[in-house]
Amino acid sequence: MSAGWFRRRFLPRGPLPAPQPPRPHSSPVxxxxxxxxxxxxxxxxxxxxxxxxxxxxxxxxxxSRTLPWNAGYAEVINAEKSEFNEDQAACxxxxxxxxxxxxxxxxxxxxxxxxxxxxxxxxxxxxGHGGPAAAILAANTLHSCLRRQLAAIxxxxxxxxxxxxxxxxxxxxxxxxxxxxxxxxTEDLVIGALENAFQECDEVIxxxxxxxxxxxxxxxxxxxxxxGKLYVANAGDSRAILVRRDEVRPLSSxxxxxxxxxxxxxxxxxxxxxxxxxxxxxxxxxRLKGDDLGQKVLFRDHHMNGxxxxxxxxxxxxxxxxxGQGRQxxxxxxxAVSRGLGDHQLRVLDTNIHLKPFLLSVPQVTVLDMDxxxxxxxxxxxxxxxxxxxVLSNEQVAQMVRSFLLSTQEDPHRVHLQDDPHRFSELAxxxxxxxxxxxxxxxxxxxxxxxxxxxxxxxxxxxxxxxxGH
Amino acid sequence: MSAGWFRRRFLPRGPLPAPQPPRPHSSPVxxxxxxxxxxxxxxxxxxxxxxxxxxxxxxxxxxSRTLPWNAGYAEVINAEKSEFNEDQAACxxxxxxxxxxxxxxxxxxxxxxxxxxxxxxxxxxxxGHGGPAAAILAANTLHSCLRRQLAAIxxxxxxxxxxxxxxxxxxxxxxxxxxxxxxxxTEDLVIGALENAFQECDEVIxxxxxxxxxxxxxxxxxxxxxxGKLYVANAGDSRAILVRRDEVRPLSSxxxxxxxxxxxxxxxxxxxxxxxxxxxxxxxxxRLKGDDLGQKVLFRDHHMNGxxxxxxxxxxxxxxxxxGQGRQxxxxxxxAVSRGLGDHQLRVLDTNIHLKPFLLSVPQVTVLDMDxxxxxxxxxxxxxxxxxxxVLSNEQVAQMVRSFLLSTQEDPHRVHLQDDPHRFSELAxxxxxxxxxxxxxxxxxxxxxxxxxxxxxxxxxxxxxxxxGH
Numbered sequence: 039m040s041a042g043w044f045r046r047r048f049l050p051r052g053p054l055p056a057p058q059p060p061r062p063h064s065s066p067v068x069x070x071x072x073x074x075x076x077x078x079x080x081x082x083x084x085x086x087x088x089x090x091x092x093x094x095x096x097x098x099x100x101x102s103r104t105l106p107w108n109a110g111y112a113e114v115i116n117a118e119k120s121e122f123n124e125d126q127a128a129c130x131x132x133x134x135x136x137x138x139x140x141x142x143x144x145x146x147x148x149x150x151x152x153x154x155x156x157x158x159x160x161x162x163x164x165x166g167h168g169g170p171a172a173a174i175l176a177a178n179t180l181h182s183c184l185r186r187q188l189a190a191i192x193x194x195x196x197x198x199x200x201x202x203x204x205x206x207x208x209x210x211x212x213x214x215x216x217x218x219x220x221x222x223x224t225e226d227l228v229i230g231a232l233e234n235a236f237q238e239c240d241e242v243i244x245x246x247x248x249x250x251x252x253x254x255x256x257x258x259x260x261x262x263x264x265x266g267k268l269y270v271a272n273a274g275d276s277r278a279i280l281v282r283r284d285e286v287r288p289l290s291s292x293x294x295x296x297x298x299x300x301x302x303x304x305x306x307x308x309x310x311x312x313x314x315x316x317x318x319x320x321x322x323x324x325r326l327k328g329d330d331l332g333q334k335v336l337f338r339d340h341h342m343n344g345x346x347x348x349x350x351x352x353x354x355x356x357x358x359x360x361x362g363q364g365r366q367x368x369x370x371x372x373x374a375v376s377r378g379l380g381d382h383q384l385r386v387l388d389t390n391i392h393l394k395p396f397l398l399s400v401p402q403v404t405v406l407d408m409d410x411x412x413x414x415x416x417x418x419x420x421x422x423x424x425x426x427x428x429v430l431s432n433e434q435v436a437q438m439v440r441s442f443l444l445s446t447q448e449d450p451h452r453v454h455l456q457d458d459p460h461r462f463s464e465l466a467x468x469x470x471x472x473x474x475x476x477x478x479x480x481x482x483x484x485x486x487x488x489x490x491x492x493x494x495x496x497x498x499x500x501x502x503x504x505x506x507g508h
Numbered sequence: 509m510s511a512g513w514f515r516r517r518f519l520p521r522g523p524l525p526a527p528q529p530p531r532p533h534s535s536p537v538x539x540x541x542x543x544x545x546x547x548x549x550x551x552x553x554x555x556x557x558x559x560x561x562x563x564x565x566x567x568x569x570x571x572s573r574t575l576p577w578n579a580g581y582a583e584v585i586n587a588e589k590s591e592f593n594e595d596q597a598a599c600x601x602x603x604x605x606x607x608x609x610x611x612x613x614x615x616x617x618x619x620x621x622x623x624x625x626x627x628x629x630x631x632x633x634x635x636g637h638g639g640p641a642a643a644i645l646a647a648n649t650l651h652s653c654l655r656r657q658l659a660a661i662x663x664x665x666x667x668x669x670x671x672x673x674x675x676x677x678x679x680x681x682x683x684x685x686x687x688x689x690x691x692x693x694t695e696d697l698v699i700g701a702l703e704n705a706f707q708e709c710d711e712v713i714x715x716x717x718x719x720x721x722x723x724x725x726x727x728x729x730x731x732x733x734x735x736g737k738l739y740v741a742n743a744g745d746s747r748a749i750l751v752r753r754d755e756v757r758p759l760s761s762x763x764x765x766x767x768x769x770x771x772x773x774x775x776x777x778x779x780x781x782x783x784x785x786x787x788x789x790x791x792x793x794x795r796l797k798g799d800d801l802g803q804k805v806l807f808r809d810h811h812m813n814g815x816x817x818x819x820x821x822x823x824x825x826x827x828x829x830x831x832g833q834g835r836q837x838x839x840x841x842x843x844a845v846s847r848g849l850g851d852h853q854l855r856v857l858d859t860n861i862h863l864k865p866f867l868l869s870v871p872q873v874t875v876l877d878m879d880x881x882x883x884x885x886x887x888x889x890x891x892x893x894x895x896x897x898x899v900l901s902n903e904q905v906a907q908m909v910r911s912f913l914l915s916t917q918e919d920p921h922r923v924h925l926q927d928d929p930h931r932f933s934e935l936a937x938x939x940x941x942x943x944x945x946x947x948x949x950x951x952x953x954x955x956x957x958x959x960x961x962x963x964x965x966x967x968x969x970x971x972x973x974x975x976x977g978h
Contacts, residue, residue, distance in 0.1 A: 191817055194806075202793050204804035204817045209797075216793040219833050222806060222815050229814025237811070308778065323672050323686040327679075334674035336664075336692060341707070341870045344699025345692050347661055347674045363689050400811045 124166035124256075125423060125490040126173035128181060132158040132262065134188045156192060158264035159501065160184070161494050163276050165423040166256040167373070172380030173256035175243045180258065180379075183238040187231035194227050195265070225267055229403045232260065232271040236379070240399035244382040255373075255381030258401065259290065259421055261494070263501045266409040268419065271401035273377035278421040279432050280406060280498075283414060283444075286436040289404050292424075293377035295360040295369040302369065302376060302396050303340035306359055314391050317370060318356040320348075326355050365428060369396055377401070408501055416443040418462065419496040422469070425489030429473045439495070442468060459497070466493040594636035594726075595893060595960040596643035598651060602628040602732065604658045626662060628734035629971070630654070631964050633746050635893040636726040637843070642850030643726035645713045650728065650849075653708040657701035664697050665735070695737055699873045702730065702741040706849070710869035714852040725843075725851030728871065729760065729891055731964070733971045736879040738889065741871035743847035748891040749902050750876060750968075753884060753914075756906040759874050762894075763847035765830040765839040772839065772846060772866050773810035776829055784861050787840060788826040790818075796825050835898060839866055847871070878971055886913040888932065889966040892939070895959030899943045909965070912938060929967070936963040 134156045160181050166173030194200040200222055202213035210216075236258065247253060257274020270278045272290035280287040295302060299321065306312055306319040313319065320337050334347040337354075348354075362368050369376060370386050370393055377398045384393045411417070420435055430438075442465050473487040604626040630651050636643030664670040670692055672683035680686075706728065717723060727744020740748045742760035750757040765772060769791065776782055776789040783789065791808050804817040807824075818824075832838050839846060840856050840863055847868045854863045881887070890905055900908075912935050943957040 187816075194817065200806060200815065202806055203800075207803070209799045209803070210794070213793070217806065220793050222793065226813075226815040230808065230812055230816035231814070233812050233814055234816055323683070323690050323692065324680070329679045330673075333677070333679070336670060336672055336687065338700065341868075342700055342703050343696075343873065344701070344703055345670065345696040346657075346700035346704060347664065398811075403813065 122170045122174075123490065124170045124173055125492045126164045126166065126170065126177040126256070127162060127492055127494070128164075128177040129159070129161040129494070130181065132160045132181070132185060132188070132264065134158075134185060134192050156188075156195065156264070158262055160260070160262050161421060161496060162258065162260045163421055163423055163492050163494065164256040164258050164379075165274060165276055165490065165492070166254055167375075168254040168381070168384065169252070170254065171247060171250070171252040172243050172254040175246055176239060176256055176258055176379050179242050180235060180239045180260065183242070184231060184235035184260075184262070187235045187238070188228070191227050191231060195224050197224070200224060200227055224265065225269075225405050228262070228264060228267070228269055229405070232262070232269060232403050233400050236271065236273055236399050236401050240379045243380045247380065247382065253381075253383050255378050255384060255397075257375055257378040257423070259423075260401070261289075261419060261421060261496060263408075263496075266407070268406040268408055268498070268501065269403055270406070270419075270421075271403045273379070273399060273401040274375045275424040276422065277424070277427050277432075278419055279435065280417070280419055281436045281439045282411075282417045283440065286432050288432060289406060289419065291402060293375060293398070293402070294367060295374070295376050296364070296367045298376040298398075299360055300340055300343075301398075302360060305396060307340045309395070312391070312395055313359065314389065316356060316386070316389060316391060317359045318354055319359050320354060321358065321360060322354070325358060325361060326350055328355070331355070369393060373397075408498055411498070413499050413501075415497070415499050416440070417498045418443070418465075419494075419498060420469070421494040421496070423490065423492045425487045425491035426469060426473055426493060428489065429485045429487045430469070435469065438469060438472065439465060462495040462497055466495045469493050469495075592640045592644075593960065594640045594643055595962045596634045596636065596640065596647040596726070597632060597962055597964070598634075598647040599629070599631040599964070600651065602630045602651070602655060602658070602734065604628075604655060604662050626658070626665065626734070628732055630730070630732050631891060631966060632728065632730045633891055633893055633962050633964065634726040634728050634849075635744060635746055635960065635962070636724055637845075638724040638851070638854065639722070640724065641717060641720070641722040642713050642724040645716055646709060646726055646728055646849050649712050650705060650709045650730065653712070654701060654705035654730075654732070657705045657708070658698070661697050661701060665694050667694070670694060670697055694735065695739075695875050698732070698734060698737070698739055699875070702732070702739060702873050703870050706741065706743055706869050706871050710849045713850045717850065717852065723851075723853045725848050725854060725867075727845055727848040727893075729893075730871070731759075731889060731891060731966060733878075733966075736877070738876040738878055738968070738971065739873055740876070740889075740891075741873045743849070743869060743871040744845045745894045746892065747894070747897050747902075748889055749905065750887070750889055751906045751909045752881075752887045753910065756902050758902060759876060759889065761872060763845060763868070763872070764837060765844070765846050766834070766837045768846040768868075769830055770810055770813075771868075772830060775866060777810045779865070782861070782865055783829065784859065786826060786856075786859060786861060787829045788824055789829050790824060791828065791830060792824070795828060795831060796820055798825070801825070839863060843867075878968055881968070883969050883971075885967070885969050886910070887968045888913070888935075889964075889968060890939070891964040891966070893960060893962045895957040895961035896939060896943055896963060898959065899955045899957045900939070905939065908939060908942065909935060932965040932967055936965045939963050939965075 162177065162180060164173040164176045188195070191204065193206070194204055197206075199214065199217055201208075202217050203209060208214075239258075257276055258272075259274065259276035259278060260269075260271045261278060262269045262271070268289075270289040272278070273293060275292040275294050276290070277292060278289040280289055291297070303319050303321070306317075310319070320339055322335060322337050326335065330350045331352065333350050335350055336345050337348050338345050357371060360367060360369060361371060365374075368374055370391060372384070372386055373381070373393055376396065377400070379399055381397055382394050385391055386393070406419075416439075418439060420439065422435075426435070443461070470491050470493055473485075473491055475486045632647065632650060634643035634646045658665070661674065663676070664674055667676075669684065669687055671678075672687050673679060678684075709728075727746055728742070729744065729746035729748060730739075730741045731748060732739045732741070738759075740759040742748070743763060745762040745764050746760070747762060748759040750759055761767070773789050773791070776787075780789070789810070793806050796805065800820045801822065803820050805820055806815050807818050808815050827841055830837060830839060831841060835844075838844055840861060842854070842856055843851070843863055846866065847870070849869055851867055852864050855861055856863070876889075886909075888909060890909065892905075896905070913931065940961050940963055943955075943961055945956045
């Protein structure tokens, strides 16, 4: 496994200028390192490495919670940033036991019987807000939740078709037929495990932050390579794309107040008390004011994809549940994303209105069947936080990836890409420098990003070559 | 305008065999003609025409509710069926006033100033259940609701960009910019009008059925040609596809308990009282029984796209909220669709559990920009109720359409398709006969449908040629 990772901090990702009233959450909460982090040993995000070594495959035993995992990925992440940056990342080898054995036996067992373990790889980006606490917790926790979820269903995953009963015992002779008719495949178990792991991690973050008297939340974008497939789970506005010589394919969608408008409005329709009489559920082209009263203006409600007109009433003048456009869109004037981890305590400034009921921690998962692709050395997945995609389109990133990696291959003095994993880190670095205007080849529009940006470049060639997970 | 329409009745569309307990709704409710229908004049669905004449363009004045509209489409629909069949259809010309004038002036005004009206065409299929009452009401009502909704926003529709204020009066100088940034286009107003019209029609049906002591519901698939665009609005499991020489494109998606599983489970999660302790929200590969107790079995809940395993508890043995596969899938053991009109009184047999809270009347609307297509004479939209699609795939229908229409064109003795609109009715008839095994060219698998089937074949050529709606 090799992966290039790079990130940069510039300005914290701030909310909108304050509307009146109620005012949005207008500045990051002062950060105090949570108790559990202060007590813990080494954690990801501590090594300020100027250069980026290869991500050394690290074994993570099924029940050990911190050391072997952390010792590995502290080598690869956190270039040019402080320990307490709101962006956090994690990567490492996933190793899931195929049968129940004691924790102490793990190390020996893996050496003696490697076929008794399912192995895969894990990459994760967390873009925090309101302080780095949630992102740090997520980087420390999510892989453990995922490993636990996968360990609980591993017998189902190694079967050709998941059995109706995990024990393999057939209660009805036609059980396999029922499973087949529902179209349930091994990959559905991994999708379910990712969905459950995100939820579990969110609960852990809620408990830990409450215990530490801390606040904050983060987005989460995770890629897992397992049994010849790449799973991309996304909750938030980071993005992953597949880049090949002749193809650019989005592997995730963004979840923002705009993209999830109908779900959010629907919730406010069902539970109007969540808005405490301070916000209007309806969407208008702009915030309405006194002069609009009595006029027929464009609006849409939860059940509408289209637009209609309505007579403006006094209640329509309230601050909108979702306000602003594109990058500026905010939920309850406060938050730019609608899915992620944490934010259990987050309230609209100076009110008792909670945001958590409107947020989902469950990710959308897409599956890339690597065995079905004729993978080439230059085929990569680019994962990055929103700052990169604000400045560069998928197509622009793809062009940069191609010209960078193909020029490498054409150079007779360079070794093969697979023998030079540093090239992927250099590529990640180049992408970030481009968004900062540091390269000779800036973006066409000369746009520059002032956001934190983190990037993973994952070469698929080595994942697809014989790493079928057994 | 010309359109071929054909339908057939065989067996009523029945629910699943009864599970124990609670038992599903096991037979259609005995039908009594609602009071309002008995009192009304001629209504669609009364002419048992053995052959299918061309759909003559009919003007429908903005405020006249029944006669001019009905007089027109009674000519085209209802071949080979009784007045009280559960399938109903409607089609006709839509005519929307561009300015406020008195109802009495309509006729004269249209003759004198045709440019003061927006004109379009309307086709609708309604597939009823629990009796024909809802489908008949929908066929009588929905076009009026739509015309009313469109009339209310017509000033916005004829502008290049919908104005923020329908009056055209600008409260802020930057209002047009706000509308532009939101990407609000004329077609969004028509989508909104369709969404609102379905909701309004559903309310009318609820009131009318209650007043008449009747029950029942129906799916609704509507196509509207207006200002160079074809809008397809679907609530239920009918389907519309575009067929061209080199292309087959679905113009709708089906809404069934399976396709809307997460929305339905989510509602039961938020409002568990809707299940009255009689159903389980969770999905399993089959209904569980005593032998499964304590075992770890495959399941999924509202937040999951993937699958996981859980230990079976006693409450999991209840009848599932959504049960069965594909064509057999039922909501609360009763209903095969999750969107449509009516069903306000529908309850699970022998219980007080209502289905209506789980049903949506709002359609999904897709837009086909006919001005962007280089339309050919043989380009058509095929709209049909589910019975056709149970037996024929989109591709199979497309092949039949092509070979039927192209063979017509190659015959030197035939007139041009646009001069022979009967060909489209013949094509609709041929499609239905194929599903009955009456043709020499049956389906590949020799499948036969025993469901009611209704089909519209809409030639797009005449729609696209100069019918820009003004």
